[in-house]
Amino acid sequence: MTKRAPDASDVSVSPPRRRSKYTLAPLVLISGNVVLFALFFVWPAVIGLVYSFTNYTGVGAFQFVGLDNYSKLFGDSAFYDAMSRTLLYTVLFVPLNFVLSLLIANVLVSKHAKGASVARIFFFIPWLLSPIIVGVLWRWLFGENFGLVNYFIEKVGGSAVPWQSNADLSLLVVVVAAAWAWTGFSMLLFIAAIKNVPTSYYEAAALDGAGPWRQFFSITLPSIAPTSFIVILLNTIHAMKEYAVFASLNNGGPGTSNNLMVQYIYQTGFKSGQIGYASAASFVLMLILMAVAIIQMMVNRRVENR
Numbered sequence: 115m116t117k118r119a120p121d122a123s124d125v126s127v128s129p130p131r132r133r134s135k136y137t138l139a140p141l142v143l144i145s146g147n148v149v150l151f152a153l154f155f156v157w158p159a160v161i162g163l164v165y166s167f168t169n170y171t172g173v174g175a176f177q178f179v180g181l182d183n184y185s186k187l188f189g190d191s192a193f194y195d196a197m198s199r200t201l202l203y204t205v206l207f208v209p210l211n212f213v214l215s216l217l218i219a220n221v222l223v224s225k226h227a228k229g230a231s232v233a234r235i236f237f238f239i240p241w242l243l244s245p246i247i248v249g250v251l252w253r254w255l256f257g258e259n260f261g262l263v264n265y266f267i268e269k270v271g272g273s274a275v276p277w278q279s280n281a282d283l284s285l286l287v288v289v290v291a292a293a294w295a296w297t298g299f300s301m302l303l304f305i306a307a308i309k310n311v312p313t314s315y316y317e318a319a320a321l322d323g324a325g326p327w328r329q330f331f332s333i334t335l336p337s338i339a340p341t342s343f344i345v346i347l348l349n350t351i352h353a354m355k356e357y358a359v360f361a362s363l364n365n366g367g368p369g370t371s372n373n374l375m376v377q378y379i380y381q382t383g384f385k386s387g388q389i390g391y392a393s394a395a396s397f398v399l400m401l402i403l404m405a406v407a408i409i410q411m412m413v414n415r416r417v418e419n420r
Contacts, residue, residue, distance in 0.1 A: 166393035183394035196378035204353040210293045215300030223308045238298035249362025252291035281371035300345045307341035343414040
């Protein structure tokens with residue numbers, strides 16, 4: 115049997131590659147974001163980093179002072195007070211927001227819930243409000259001399275509670291107000307995550323005799339772990355940068371006892387005219403936030419790989 119010599123018809127010829135007309139489309143679409151990111155994040159960050167090594171006061175020329183601002187910062191007791199209060203606020207706010215939003219989401223996705231659509235709008239509206247408005251609303255509620263809560267307490271024969279003059283109560287009011295405002299956003303994330311859990315899991319668990327609590331802890335919580343991670347991460351970063359609610363509700367009071375890091379940076383930078391020193395504090399806060407984000411991502415990745 116003789117072998118047939120290959121001819122030209124046996125050689126597959128690939129069609130010439132045509133240049134996609136959409137080659138530049140992605141670049142055009144992201145160019146706006148790149149420009150905005152560079153203009154409003156990269157450039158201010160670079161300027162702030164430079165200022166942190168100077169004695170810049172906001173006007174006139176400045177001189178480079180090396181690490182003097184950082185050494186002064188780590189010896190400042192007000193800095194440690196602001197940092198400890200920021201951490202306390204974060205530790206109180208994040209779990210409260212997490213539990214409230216998850217509880218509401220779990221109730222609203224239940225097949226027994228009535229008026230779930232209206233309830234979602236009701237709980238989401240606070241998140242649409244400006245933090246300044248949130249602070250003013252809660253100041254009307256918990257004002258020490260004119261607040262609605264103290265009015266009703268006194269009407270029933272009680273004594274007015276020092277919501278503003280007591281540092282711990284003042285911080286607690288801000289925690290509750292901020293959790294109320296942020297619950298709607300976290301609730302929507304949890305609703306989307308819970309709805310993606312296959313119903314067959316719950317049906318099989320019900321056949322095995324698992325009750326609602328067992329289904330929640332054994333099915334719902336593990337299934338929405340990635341969303342829980344995002345909620346905790348976003349809430350942590352938000353809490354450590356909180357400013358507007360404090361400024362409008364009690365202005366970090368009484369006195370400076372509830373000044374958080376952002377308020378400390380604002381007061382040293384703009385009220386005291388120490389832009390270089392405030393820039394150093396800003397970079398320390400940024401490094402802390404980056405460390406928190408990296409640690410949480412590492413923990414989340416380790417949990418996912420189990």
